[in-house]
Amino acid sequence: MEPLELCRDILAKAKALGAEESAVVVSRSTEVSLVRRAGKLEQATQASSLGASLSLLVNDRYSVHSTSDLRPAALDAFLERAIAATRVLEPEPERRQPPAELCGRYTSEAVLDRFDPGWESLTAEQRRDQAERLEACVDALPTRDQVLSATMYVGDSIGETARVLSNGFENVSRGTGYGHGAEMTLLEPGGRRPEGSSYFSATHLADLPPPEHIAAECWKRAEQRLASGPAPSGRYPMLLQNSSVGRILGVLGGPLSGSELHQGRSFLAGKKGERIAASGLTILDDPTIPRGLGSRPFDGDCLYARPFSVIEAGVLQNYYINVYYGRKLGMEPTTGGRSNWVVTPGARSVDAITKDLDRCIVVTGFLGGNSNGLTGDFSFGVQGLLLEHGEVVKHLSEMNVSGNIGELLMNFGEAADDVWKWSGVRTPSLLFEGVQFSGT
Amino acid sequence: MIHFDQFGVTAETIRAVLATALAKGADDADLYFEHSGSTSVALSDNKVNRASTHVDLGVGVRVVVGDQVGYAYTEDLSRDAMIAAARLAAEIATGTQAHAPIDVTSRTYADRYPVTMPWEQVELEKRVAMVRDWEQRMFAADPRVNKVEVSLADSFRHVLIARPDGRLVYDYQPMTRAFIVCTAEQEGRRESSSANLAQRMGLEFYTDERVASLIKRAVDDTMILFESGKPPAGEMTVVLGAGSSGILLHEAIGHGLEADFNRKGVSIYADRMDTRIAPKGVTVVDDGTLLHARGSINTDDEGNPAEKTVLIEDGVLRGYLHDEISARHYKVAPTGSGRRESFRQPVLPRMRSTYMEAGPYDPAEIIASVEKGIYCRSFANGQVQIGAGDFAFYVRHGWLIEGGKLTRPIKDVNLVGNGPRVLETIEMVGNDLVIDEGGWTCGKDGQSVPVSQGMPTVKVSRLSVGGAS
Numbered sequence: 001m002e003p004l005e006l007c008r009d010i011l012a013k014a015k016a017l018g019a020e021e022s023a024v025v026v027s028r029s030t031e032v033s034l035v036r037r038a039g040k041l042e043q044a045t046q047a048s049s050l051g052a053s054l055s056l057l058v059n060d061r062y063s064v065h066s067t068s069d070l071r072p073a074a075l076d077a078f079l080e081r082a083i084a085a086t087r088v089l090e091p092e093p094e095r096r097q098p099p100a101e102l103c104g105r106y107t108s109e110a111v112l113d114r115f116d117p118g119w120e121s122l123t124a125e126q127r128r129d130q131a132e133r134l135e136a137c138v139d140a141l142p143t144r145d146q147v148l149s150a151t152m153y154v155g156d157s158i159g160e161t162a163r164v165l166s167n168g169f170e171n172v173s174r175g176t177g178y179g180h181g182a183e184m185t186l187l188e189p190g191g192r193r194p195e196g197s198s199y200f201s202a203t204h205l206a207d208l209p210p211p212e213h214i215a216a217e218c219w220k221r222a223e224q225r226l227a228s229g230p231a232p233s234g235r236y237p238m239l240l241q242n243s244s245v246g247r248i249l250g251v252l253g254g255p256l257s258g259s260e261l262h263q264g265r266s267f268l269a270g271k272k273g274e275r276i277a278a279s280g281l282t283i284l285d286d287p288t289i290p291r292g293l294g295s296r297p298f299d300g301d302c303l304y305a306r307p308f309s310v311i312e313a314g315v316l317q318n319y320y321i322n323v324y325y326g327r328k329l330g331m332e333p334t335t336g337g338r339s340n341w342v343v344t345p346g347a348r349s350v351d352a353i354t355k356d357l358d359r360c361i362v363v364t365g366f367l368g369g370n371s372n373g374l375t376g377d378f379s380f381g382v383q384g385l386l387l388e389h390g391e392v393v394k395h396l397s398e399m400n401v402s403g404n405i406g407e408l409l410m411n412f413g414e415a416a417d418d419v420w421k422w423s424g425v426r427t428p429s430l431l432f433e434g435v436q437f438s439g440t
Numbered sequence: 441m442i443h444f445d446q447f448g449v450t451a452e453t454i455r456a457v458l459a460t461a462l463a464k465g466a467d468d469a470d471l472y473f474e475h476s477g478s479t480s481v482a483l484s485d486n487k488v489n490r491a492s493t494h495v496d497l498g499v500g501v502r503v504v505v506g507d508q509v510g511y512a513y514t515e516d517l518s519r520d521a522m523i524a525a526a527r528l529a530a531e532i533a534t535g536t537q538a539h540a541p542i543d544v545t546s547r548t549y550a551d552r553y554p555v556t557m558p559w560e561q562v563e564l565e566k567r568v569a570m571v572r573d574w575e576q577r578m579f580a581a582d583p584r585v586n587k588v589e590v591s592l593a594d595s596f597r598h599v600l601i602a603r604p605d606g607r608l609v610y611d612y613q614p615m616t617r618a619f620i621v622c623t624a625e626q627e628g629r630r631e632s633s634s635a636n637l638a639q640r641m642g643l644e645f646y647t648d649e650r651v652a653s654l655i656k657r658a659v660d661d662t663m664i665l666f667e668s669g670k671p672p673a674g675e676m677t678v679v680l681g682a683g684s685s686g687i688l689l690h691e692a693i694g695h696g697l698e699a700d701f702n703r704k705g706v707s708i709y710a711d712r713m714d715t716r717i718a719p720k721g722v723t724v725v726d727d728g729t730l731l732h733a734r735g736s737i738n739t740d741d742e743g744n745p746a747e748k749t750v751l752i753e754d755g756v757l758r759g760y761l762h763d764e765i766s767a768r769h770y771k772v773a774p775t776g777s778g779r780r781e782s783f784r785q786p787v788l789p790r791m792r793s794t795y796m797e798a799g800p801y802d803p804a805e806i807i808a809s810v811e812k813g814i815y816c817r818s819f820a821n822g823q824v825q826i827g828a829g830d831f832a833f834y835v836r837h838g839w840l841i842e843g844g845k846l847t848r849p850i851k852d853v854n855l856v857g858n859g860p861r862v863l864e865t866i867e868m869v870g871n872d873l874v875i876d877e878g879g880w881t882c883g884k885d886g887q888s889v890p891v892s893q894g895m896p897t898v899k900v901s902r903l904s905v906g907g908a909s
Contacts, residue, residue: 037704043786045511046528062490068515069475069497082493085479088564090487124531149706185706185827193708193827225828230904233674263484263587264623265632328485368691368823368832369854369906374623374632377670379854379906381823381832397830400854400906402673438673438906 003028003050003162004172006070010052011164013076017083021057021097023165023302026050033155036131042151058083060091094327098301103169105297106304107288112295114175116204119158130154130180130211137215138182143223148187150218153199155179169302178205182218186226196222200422203291224364224385228395230439231386237360237413238401238435239350239387242420245427247366247380249283249341251405254373256310258325258336267376267406271316277409279314280346287339294340294424301336308334310341314409343427346415350429353416355390361437362387363401376405382437399439408432443546443600443610447473447499451544453519454602458541460526461503462604465535468504468764469526472741473517473600474783479559480593483571491564500783503529507703507765511786544608549745552729552736553640555614559594562643567592570646574655578622581659587623587632592616594642601743609743614640615734615890617879620658624666631665633836634658638734638879638890645732661818661837668851671840671907677813678855678903679806679841683874684819686893688900689724689794690882691822691831692859697726697751697759698777698789698884699766701826708829708860709757717757718863721799724752726761728776728792730875735793735892742778742787749775751794752863761789781887791882795894799869803897806868808844814905815839815846816855829859854906862900870897 001009003026014022028050035043052075053066063086067078109115131154138150156178163171181199188194198217202208209217240248255266268276287296287305296305301323309317321329322336354360362385369380379402386394413431420427444450454471461469475497482490496515499522503510510532512525571590578588597613617638624631635658639645680688693709701707709717718724728737728746737746742764750758760766763778766789779790807815815838822833835853839846875894882891 041508041532043509043511044532045786047511047513047525047784049513049784050515064490064492065494067495067497069495070515074495074497078493078495085491085493085564088568089481089491090489092485092487092489095489149704191708191711192829193706193710195706195825195827228828263589263621263632264625264630367825367830367856368821368834370820370834370852372852374630375852377852379834379852381830381854381856381906383830397828398856398858398904400673400832400856400904402670402853402906402908436673436908438904440675440904 003160006052007162007164010054010079011166013079014054014056014083015166017079019056019058019083021166022054023097024052024054025161025163026052027159027161029157029159031155031157032127034127034131036135036152037149041128056082056086057095058086060093061086061089062092062095063089094324097165097167098303098323100167100169103165103167103298103302104304105171106306107297109173109297111288111290112297113290114203114295116176118205119156119176122156127154134180134182134211134214137211141215141219143219146186147184148193149185151183153179153181163302165302171298176203178202178208180208180214182214184218184222186222188226194222194225194228196225201293202422203293207291221364224395225383225397226395228383228397230398231394231396231437232440233438235434236437237357238432239354239360239362240430240432241362241364242418242427242429244363244365245343245430246423246425249425251371251378253338255376256320258319258321258329260373261319262325262328265374267374268316272319274316275314276316276406277311277314278412280414281314281409281412282312282344283310284342285310285339286342289340292340294338296339299335303333303335305335305339338424341425341427344415345417345419345428347417348414350416350418351390353414353431354387359386359388361396371405378403378405399437401435401437403436408435446475446598447600448517453522454544455541456519457501457522457526458602458604460523461501461530462539462541463537464530464533465538466503466505466530466533469604470502470742471602472500472783474498474597476595476597478593478595480591481564481567481571482591483575484589488568488571496782498783499525501526501529502786503532504765505533507769508532509786513784539604541604542606544602545606546608546610549738552738553614553732555642557643559596559614559616559642574620574651577655578620578659581655582624582663584624584626584663585622585659586625589621591619599741601739601741603743607743609739611739613737614642616641616645618654620654622658622662624662626666629666631662633661633665635661636879637877639732639877640734640736641732664837664849665851668849671814671850671853671905673905673907675902675904677810678900679810679813679815680895680898680900681815681817682803682870682872682895682897684876684878684893685816685895685898686795686876687819687822687833689796689895690791690891690893691824691833692857692862693724693751694726694791694794695824696826696829696859697761699760699762699770700789702760703766703769707826712757715757716755717860718752718755719866720755721869722752722755722866723750723797725750725797726791726794730793730892733793733875733892734879734890735791737792740776740778741780742774744774744776744778746776746792749777761791763787763789779889781889785887788884788887790884790889791891793875793892793894795873795875796869796896796898798871798873798896801868801870803870803872806870806897806899807841807846809868809899810841810844813841814850815841824859830856831859832856855903857903862903865901866898867901868899872896
């Protein structure tokens with residue numbers, strides 16, 4: 001049965017069993033991944049998958065379910081248990097679906113362009129060849145003899161998702177995804193084996209960087225960890241490398257969400273319309289970017305997915321409010337979760353910015369750490385580089401960066417011009433002043 | 441056989457699928473049938489307002505040629521679909537069939553998680569009443585409690601592993617997990633903390649005493665945050681409290697001793713076998729056999745019985761955690777450490793319950809020996825770089841130690857160190873080993889598996905603390 005037909009079938013069955021509302025998603029996907037190391041294929045995985053998930057409202061009681069056991073008798077028994085499980089709960093009418101007129105596609109699939117038609121003609125030989133070419137580029141590095149082990153990753157997938165809501169919404173979307181990357185381990189005297197990796201994701205094969213670039217980037221990242229150690233504890237300007245920004249801005253994810261606002265666990269509660277960051281910082285949520293990794297025509301509630309400001313010139317403009325928390329909080333829904341985050345770039349390069357600083361720490365990666373959304377406090381292990389007037393004077397490891405995200409955002413200095421497009425967080429490198437690092 | 445009925449397959453089908461997997465000259469293969477399910481109920485806003493159920497069914501086919509792995513899976517357990525998956529997995533091999541599978545015979549291993557009140561027989565109304573009762577007890581415990589969220593989840597996993605050497609191993613793996621989030625308000629300020637428990641047990645796990653202690657912890661851990669501050673920044677002496685401090689072993693040593701990393705030479709411990717890596721008196725094990733532990737398994741996911749594996753014996757590195765591929769490489773017996781998240785992923789060497797054996801010191805004596813440092817009591821998460829050996833873990837609750845005494849509470853701080861160097865600086869090991877009952881989950885190569893960890897009170901002379909200056 002095709003995913004859309006299966007959705008309709010499950011919806012009809014749920015209704016017959018007593019669900020006044022239901023939303024059904026059926027996803028079918030095929031994934032292929034190759035791992036290559038030391039001149040041979042180390043692992044090859046390929047599989048096709050099919051599964052269904054649904055949410056139910058029975059007498060205003062709400063529940064969610066999923067199954068990959070789609071044999072007719074098993075599915076019927078699963079739905080009966082799901083309905084029975086829902087009946088024992090307490091009612092919550094805020095869970096009702098949004099009115100049909102709020103649901104629909106904001107951007108056409110033709111504009112979003114999430115499907116690479118080349119996927120269907122990709123052969124097993126071509127995939128093996130991609131992995132071999134990547135390994136050949138690593139082997140061709142002038143520094144290859146310093147590399148103890150190098151592993152290549154080549155993967156791609158196609159997915160088809162059908163969605164049917166009892167309010168009348170129906171949609172089928174297809175998308176493709178590709179990921180190519182490398183990981184390297186170097187050997188230091190004394191036995192330490194610093195590692196670096198570079199990994200790139202895109203919806204279209206043609207958007208991935210060439211294998212030479214992946215190999216060179218991987219070497220650069222591993223080399224930056226050679227002979228590393230901690231710098232003295234203290235306050236430094238922090239240049240957060242573009243690919244690492246997501247981890248720090250991600251601290252805002254919880255505090256911006258309707259669930260945390262409603263539970264009284266957000267340091268951003270009541271701050272809408274107020275300045276929460278230096279005026280140079282602007283973050284847009286944009287689900288309409290062609291080929292964007294977080295792009296979508298509608299959100300998790302099937303509401304039209306429109307671009308909106310999260311932070312504009314330092315002022316908090318919007319929270320992430322889905323239909324349910326909108327009703328609980330008495331707020332208009334925006335959307336329940338992030339699509340693409342777009343941070344406005346600046347005019348100068350990273351080199352130009354760091355050259356003007358007596359010294360700064362460039363954060364290139366994180367190690368562990370966490371944050372507290374109620375206070376905004378965070379503490380992360382970091383790796384990076386200590387720079388003086390733009391020159392690398394030390395490779396850094398075994399250090400922490402700690403502080404409060406609210407204070408950090410007010411100490412935002414400048415955005416560089418180097419937007420990272422390989423993630424759902426499209427951001428340049430960002431400079432922050434006076435950040436607390438602990439080392440020796 | 442009853443286990444075949446569980447998956448709707450026969451011995452003949454299993455033999456045919458294994459034969460297909462071996463058809464291109466593979467050395468070995470396995471079929472991993474899985475039928476898993478979970479049920480949870482959750483309370484928030486003073487209502488038991490959410491239930492969820494999940495079912496997963498499928499088979500993974502793994503084909504092994506030397507250290508090369510071909511893998512495929514299907515949720516469709518028809519003979520044709522399984523044969524097709526076996527053909528895909530077999531593409532890793534390029535020869536012709538060298539040997540045929542032997543007819544399977546069932547094997548039974550010791551049961552580490554007998555259940556007296558299985559969740560399959562517990563009415564949903566009972567779960568609803570339990571979370572409601574816990575919520576009421578949370579509010580009654582302290583007038584400052586103003587929001588409570590509770591969830592109670594149980595899951596099961598039936599697995600059936602078939603091998604060409606004739607092994608057929610079945611296991612039933614139960615689990616339960618309780619989670620409470622407490623938010624409190626005091627003089628206009630808010631704080632929030634959570635507590636959780638997880639074990640391979642049925643309803644009998646939730647004794648009055650255990651529930652009372654879970655509730656007390658959720659409330660006390662929230663209230664102490666009102667008085668907690670940041671510790672100073674920089675390197676200092678750290679005392680790890682008994683129990684969940686085992687997260688240090690998990691990150692600083694455990695991952696680095698998973699044999700796949702060592703076979704490839706990418707672990708910092710790769711050339712250290714049978715050398716001293718910690719002071720005398722430090723013994724670390726990874727144990728799949730603890731009764732009811734979240735990390736325990738009767739069989740690993742290749743069909744080998746779980747065991748207690750000594751990693752560090754009195755300070756000397758003695759063993760790695762092996763799956764069959766690494767065991768063959770090192771010419772040792774597998775340690776029952778081959779695990780996978782589900783039938784959708786191939787096996788990797790993984791931890792089970794990792795802990796340090798108890799030492800001679802009284803915990804009070806350990807704290808009294810520290811002039812200035814911090815005491816770590818509860819943890820959120822950790823991470824390691826296998827090759828560099830650098831690791832981190834996040835401390836949720838702790839205390840400042842001044843003049844041999846716990847003086848003021850601290851919160852939310854990340855600690856980093858280097859595995860081998862931190863091991864060398866273990867100064868005192870307490871006599872109070874506790875295996876933590878928390879719901880720990882370990883991630884590797886995108887696969888999550890349940891684990892446990894434990895620790896006696898331990899003093900480490902130097903770790904970098906991410907506090908405020």
